[in-house]
Amino acid sequence: EAGAAKVKDAKSVRDREEELPGGVLRTTDLRGASGTLVGYALFATNGPILAATFKEGRVIALESRRAAEEIVKRWNEATGDKSLPAELVISTNPALDAVLPSGFMPYYGYGAGIVRVAIGDNWESGGTNRTPMGDILFFMDKATVVANGKTLVQDGKLVE
Secondary structure (H helix, E strand, C coil), X not given: CCCXXXXXXXXXXXXXXXXXXXXXXXXXXXCCCCEEEEEECXXXXXXXXXXXXXXXXXXXXXXXXXXXXXXXXXXXXXXXXXXXXXXXXXXXXXXXXXXXXXXXXXXXXXXXCCEEEEEECCHHHCCCCCCXXXXXXXXXXXXXXXXXXXXXXXXXXXCC
C-alpha cells in the first residue's frame, strides 16, 4: 500500500515510503549498548571494516580495521549525536541472497540474516539523533542476535 491514506499520519520518511524488495525488522530504540561491534562499512565483504566500542549506550571509540581511516576521521571531527546508536536492522527477505559470490550484499543488506547497525543520525527512520555527519553503517553477514533471551539470528541465519 503506497497510497495517500497510508502516509496521512506518517511521522518519518520511512512511514511515507514503500521499499521494494521489502523484508526488514527495524528499530531506533537502542539503549545501554556495551561491547565492541565489528562490521563492514559498506554493503560488500570486500569493503572497509570498522570497530565501534560501546560503553553505557555510547560509542567511546571508533577504529578502522581495514581501509576505513577516512570514515574514522570524519567521525572524530563530527559534532552532535555521532556517538549514539541510531538503528538496528535485521534483514528477513529470503528471496535475496545475503551475500553474492562477489561479496556484494543486495539492496543495502536486505538479504535474509544480514544485520545492520547504524550510529549517528537516524532522522530518516523517525529517531531523534542528529549529527551533520549523517550515519555510519555496520553490515554483518555472520552475526548472532539475541533479544530478551531469544535468538533471532544465529551465525547469519534467521532462526524460525
